[in-house]
Amino acid sequence: MEYEAVIGLEIHAQLLTATKIFCGCSAAFGAEPNTHICPTCLGLPGALPVLNRAAVDHAIRAALALGCTVHEGSIFARKNYFYPDLPKGYQISQYEQPLATQGAVDLDGVPGPRRVGITRVHLEEDAGKSVHEGFVDSDRKTYVDYNRSGVPLIEIVTEPDLRSAGDAAAFFTRLRALLVWLGVNDGNMEEGSLRCDANVSVRPAGATALGTKAEVKNLNSFRFLEQALEYEIDRQIAELRDGGRIVQETRLWDAAAGRTISMRSKEEAHDYRYFPDPDLPAVEVDAERLSRIRAAMPELPDARRRRFVDSLALPEYDAAQLTQSLAVAEYFERAVAAGAAPKMAANWIMGELARALKDAGADAATSPLAPEQLAGLIALIEKGTISGSIAKSVFEKMFASGRSADEIVASESLTQISDESQIAALVADVLAKHPDPVAQYRAGKTTTFGFLVGQVMKAAGGKANPKRVNDLLKRALEP
Amino acid sequence: MTSDRMTTSAGITVRSVRDDVRARARSASDVCRAALARIESLDPHLHAFNTVVGERALARAAEIDRDFDRWRDRPLVGVPVAVKDNMCTRGVRTTASSRMLEHYVPPYDATAVERLEAAGAVIVGKTNCDEFSMGSSNENSAFGPVHNPWALDRIPGGTSGGSAAAVAARITPLALGSDTGGSIRQPASLCGVVGLKPTYGRVSRYGLIAFASSLDQIGPIARTVDDAALALNVIAGADPRDATSAPEAVPDFTAALTGDVRGARIGVPRALLEHGVDVQVSRAIMTALDTLASRGATLVDVQLPHAEYAIPVYYLVATAEASSNLARYDGVRYGFRAAPGASHPAPGTQHSAPSTQHSALGTMYAQTRARGFGPEVKRRIMLGTYVLSAGYYDAYYLKAQQVRTLILRDYEQAFSGADAVDAIAMPTSPTPAFKIGERVDDPLQMYLADVFTVSANLTGLPAVSVPCGFADNGLPIGLQLTGRRFDEAGLLRLADAYQRDTEWWKPAPPIVTG
Numbered sequence: 001m002e003y004e005a006v007i008g009l010e011i012h013a014q015l016l017t018a019t020k021i022f023c024g025c026s027a028a029f030g031a032e033p034n035t036h037i038c039p040t041c042l043g044l045p046g047a048l049p050v051l052n053r054a055a056v057d058h059a060i061r062a063a064l065a066l067g068c069t070v071h072e073g074s075i076f077a078r079k080n081y082f083y084p085d086l087p088k089g090y091q092i093s094q095y096e097q098p099l100a101t102q103g104a105v106d107l108d109g110v111p112g113p114r115r116v117g118i119t120r121v122h123l124e125e126d127a128g129k130s131v132h133e134g135f136v137d138s139d140r141k142t143y144v145d146y147n148r149s150g151v152p153l154i155e156i157v158t159e160p161d162l163r164s165a166g167d168a169a170a171f172f173t174r175l176r177a178l179l180v181w182l183g184v185n186d187g188n189m190e191e192g193s194l195r196c197d198a199n200v201s202v203r204p205a206g207a208t209a210l211g212t213k214a215e216v217k218n219l220n221s222f223r224f225l226e227q228a229l230e231y232e233i234d235r236q237i238a239e240l241r242d243g244g245r246i247v248q249e250t251r252l253w254d255a256a257a258g259r260t261i262s263m264r265s266k267e268e269a270h271d272y273r274y275f276p277d278p279d280l281p282a283v284e285v286d287a288e289r290l291s292r293i294r295a296a297m298p299e300l301p302d303a304r305r306r307r308f309v310d311s312l313a314l315p316e317y318d319a320a321q322l323t324q325s326l327a328v329a330e331y332f333e334r335a336v337a338a339g340a341a342p343k344m345a346a347n348w349i350m351g352e353l354a355r356a357l358k359d360a361g362a363d364a365a366t367s368p369l370a371p372e373q374l375a376g377l378i379a380l381i382e383k384g385t386i387s388g389s390i391a392k393s394v395f396e397k398m399f400a401s402g403r404s405a406d407e408i409v410a411s412e413s414l415t416q417i418s419d420e421s422q423i424a425a426l427v428a429d430v431l432a433k434h435p436d437p438v439a440q441y442r443a444g445k446t447t448t449f450g451f452l453v454g455q456v457m458k459a460a461g462g463k464a465n466p467k468r469v470n471d472l473l474k475r476a477l478e479p
Numbered sequence: 480m481t482s483d484r485m486t487t488s489a490g491i492t493v494r495s496v497r498d499d500v501r502a503r504a505r506s507a508s509d510v511c512r513a514a515l516a517r518i519e520s521l522d523p524h525l526h527a528f529n530t531v532v533g534e535r536a537l538a539r540a541a542e543i544d545r546d547f548d549r550w551r552d553r554p555l556v557g558v559p560v561a562v563k564d565n566m567c568t569r570g571v572r573t574t575a576s577s578r579m580l581e582h583y584v585p586p587y588d589a590t591a592v593e594r595l596e597a598a599g600a601v602i603v604g605k606t607n608c609d610e611f612s613m614g615s616s617n618e619n620s621a622f623g624p625v626h627n628p629w630a631l632d633r634i635p636g637g638t639s640g641g642s643a644a645a646v647a648a649r650i651t652p653l654a655l656g657s658d659t660g661g662s663i664r665q666p667a668s669l670c671g672v673v674g675l676k677p678t679y680g681r682v683s684r685y686g687l688i689a690f691a692s693s694l695d696q697i698g699p700i701a702r703t704v705d706d707a708a709l710a711l712n713v714i715a716g717a718d719p720r721d722a723t724s725a726p727e728a729v730p731d732f733t734a735a736l737t738g739d740v741r742g743a744r745i746g747v748p749r750a751l752l753e754h755g756v757d758v759q760v761s762r763a764i765m766t767a768l769d770t771l772a773s774r775g776a777t778l779v780d781v782q783l784p785h786a787e788y789a790i791p792v793y794y795l796v797a798t799a800e801a802s803s804n805l806a807r808y809d810g811v812r813y814g815f816r817a818a819p820g821a822s823h824p825a826p827g828t829q830h831s832a833p834s835t836q837h838s839a840l841g842t843m844y845a846q847t848r849a850r851g852f853g854p855e856v857k858r859r860i861m862l863g864t865y866v867l868s869a870g871y872y873d874a875y876y877l878k879a880q881q882v883r884t885l886i887l888r889d890y891e892q893a894f895s896g897a898d899a900v901d902a903i904a905m906p907t908s909p910t911p912a913f914k915i916g917e918r919v920d921d922p923l924q925m926y927l928a929d930v931f932t933v934s935a936n937l938t939g940l941p942a943v944s945v946p947c948g949f950a951d952n953g954l955p956i957g958l959q960l961t962g963r964r965f966d967e968a969g970l971l972r973l974a975d976a977y978q979r980d981t982e983w984w985k986p987a988p989p990i991v992t993g
Contacts (some may be wrong), residue, residue: 039587042812043586043812044586044686045573045583045688045807046566046567046687046688047685047687050720080802080867082844084809087811088806088807089803089805090806136858205775241828271868273802273864273869274867275800275805275867278693280722280723281723314984325506465487475590
């Protein structure tokens with residue numbers, strides 16, 4: 001029997017606010033342990049939470065970009081469980097009335113377009129971090145860092161609309177790009193600011209009922225997400241084929257072993273005893289706030305991609321590449337606005353610039369070369385002032401020094417030689433110096449032509465217009 | 480203000496102390512020393528204080544005297560105050576009368592504490608109370624009960640029993656209490672003093688160790704309504720650190736105390752008072768209402784059909800919230816932690832479910848909570864956990880919240896329309912103070928002590944208890960008035976008018992008179 005997988009994802013994304021969701025502590029990653037703490041995020045007796053409006057705005061941005069309905073009123077609830085990194089013994093989250101529901105993301109890729117439903121987007125606080133390793137007494141003790149306690153999160157829950165590990169990875173890639181695009185999340189899975197869990201089940205292909213699901217946790221990189229889902233799908237199918245059955249449980253991806261392992265069964269599942277948090281009034285989002293946030297949102301990647309194809313005549317591939325991050329798309333648009341031909345700008349940005357940025361450990365937003373400068377370089381190529389090969393070295397110099405293309409070309413006399421008499425003299429000189437290849441060419445061995453072109457270019461210091469060199473050399477070699 | 484009344488009264492009031500210090504008739508230091516001396520002589524009999532901060536108090540008083548120009552015009556300059564030991568005081572042990580927090584020293588001040596000190600008040604100590612404010616008799620303190628100044632073998636009421644006893648015994652003219660189901664009003668009633676639970680949201684809860692967040696409210700305990708109004712002026716008002724604190728403007732509550740109650744309508748829920756109320760208590764309440772009527776108020780019958788459900792609703796909502804609020808006491812970050820290896824489960828502790836239960840961590844949690852909490856706190860955590868559990872939430876917690884809305888509607892109906900009343904009168908407690916130990920084995924009987932007080936918490940409405948008589952055995956009786964939302968001014972006007980016509984607040988208890 002053939003089986004198909006049914007997958008839904010739960011994504012936790014830290015919001016890029018300056019301060020935590022319920023207190024004024026910094027939400028920044030990487031500080032000395034337990035330095036970004038106060039009575040509230042430590043859960044000291046008597047301390048109370050006060051909602052950070054900026055976190056709500058970020059969450060609304062994400063919800064709108066995911067096509068969700070943002071509700072006028074939503075409720076914070078307490079999720080009760082004991083863990084040392086959870087200072088209050090409950091996490092402030094949302095349960096019965098979340099911030100936003102019923103969105104969708106279009107996944108167009110192989111095999112064909114697919115719509116992934118978004119069940120809900122809700123706000124919650126992150127927990128602290130238990131540190132089990134790295135101390136001399138780590139074999140006996142666990143240390144806890146509460147810097148992360150109270151960092152704002154959104155949880156995004158999808159419908160079970162994904163059908164393969166590849167689908168899930170494609171969706172997650174798209175989602176991550178969108179969140180980063182919006183400035184809502186930094187997309188950093190290594191630091192844990194973006195995390196993913198999956199609900200996985202399998203069923204006979206074509207069936208409509210859902211199979212028993214397992215929740216797979218700890219999918220903290222794109223690679224792990226795909227590997228873990230593939231493993232889990234195969235495991236479940238093998239189990240069923242062997243006449244077994246799937247038990248509802250929570251499983252953990254063990255990256256070292258390359259498999260998922262059972263963490264707790266349904267019977268051991270927590271009863272979180274959710275109830276509305278009496279310390280926090282309902283979150284109210286009126287129409288005015290919603291439209292203000294909507295108006296200030298950047299054009300979303302899909303819309304921008306279509307525009308690049310429709311009005312700038314870019315190939316689909318280029319448009320997709322250039323809209324993978326907001327910074328790159330903005331860079332491209334600025335280059336075009338400064339006069340660069342769109343396709344040439346696209347080539348340079350996806351090619352030379354991408355490589356140089358990667359080598360320099362920078363990105364489009366922090367590029368030492370401004371898009372207007374790149375447009376200046378492209379203009380010189382289009383005018384024929386410099387050749388394509390010279391342009392590459394000019395680009396390197398611009399990138400390294402921040403000088404303009406005009407400056408570099410002028411100061412280093414890189415202007416292309418297009419003057420026919422100048423090139424004709426160089427050609428005559430080369431023909432005189434290399435009688436053998438000339439004779440061979442004339443005898444029909446035309447492969448020596450390339451050698452002669454090279455000699456002319458060398459004599460011109462690389463600056464001769466290659467097309468003119470070709471034309472004049474051919475004419476001179478004709479009997 | 481009625482200064483004649485102040486001068487003829489036995490003992491000091493907030494106003495008289497404040498005025499004396501302001502006029503430099505007495506120094507803040509003298510006032511403070513006198514209060515500390517009273518603690519020294521009386522508290523061994525009362526056990527009203529968990530912690531006395533003599534040096535800190537004297538240093539503050541000395542600072543007021545030294546930098547007098549800066550402090551002179553503050554509304555509570557030089558007034559000694561006792562603060563219930565469930566409000567955080569920076570650098571001063573704050574225990575909530577629990578083993579769990581026996582040695583806990585907060586790094587910050589509760590907003591109410593901060594505002595008191597900014598107003599020139601001098602905190603002399605932290606008062607004993609029921610553990611985490613759970614109880615009706617103060618017998619649930621991990622550090623032993625408070626004794627009623629009127630009869631040392633009696634309970635002072637709970638949970639702010641130490642605060643009420645301190646004021647009744649003239650140790651301080653003012654104390655802060657907190658009230659989740661009557662915890663200010665009931666001890667005020669049983670100790671013969673004035674206790675005000677303001678409207679929910681009127682006073683910031685920041686720094687108040689939570690019992691039930693939707694019910695908890697800080698308020699003053701004093702001997703006169705005027706003093707309570709002076710204190711409310713200081714502690715009331717929005718606080719950016721408490722999202723449930725109200726933005727309502729804070730009037731000068733003392734300005735409302737005009738003595739003029741002509742035309743005021745007082746609702747009397749007679750049906751409610753027919754059962755379970757001590758005869759002497761009913762008689763005192765009816766006489767008190769006649770006094771108000773003779774000053775020009777009108778008595779009106781009102782119906783509160785859902786009031787009979789207030790106790791069960793209260794014990795569902797309060798325990799549910801408490802089970803969550805007290806989860807933070809887990810031995811990980813602060814407070815009591817059971818030593819590793821201690822593996823004697825408390826009687827009745829069952830090790831069932833999750834994996835953590837069998838781990839060292841699970842054992843630490845279980846032992847810490849089994850030994851750190853007293854029996855009533857554990858009882859309520861278990862009740863509340865049950866109430867919120869999957870499968871029971873709708874039947875208990877949700878249903879309780881629905882009935883809570885019905886109770887509020889009863890009150891709103893009484894306070895609105897053509898027959899609208901301005902306040903509703905009831906006894907604060909169905910009986911005078913009972914004996915220490917009398918009800919400890921019968922929690923249900925104990926819970927019924929709150930029958931008249933919990934509604935004000937469930938509805939969020941302001942309510943005050945004012946002394947209205949003594950039983951034959953000399954124990955005080957209190958009249959409770961419940962007012963409109965944020966109309967503490969109107970409520971206090973009635974209570975103050977009543978005090979102008981009566982002397983119940985004047986006699987000192989035997990422990991003071993000797």
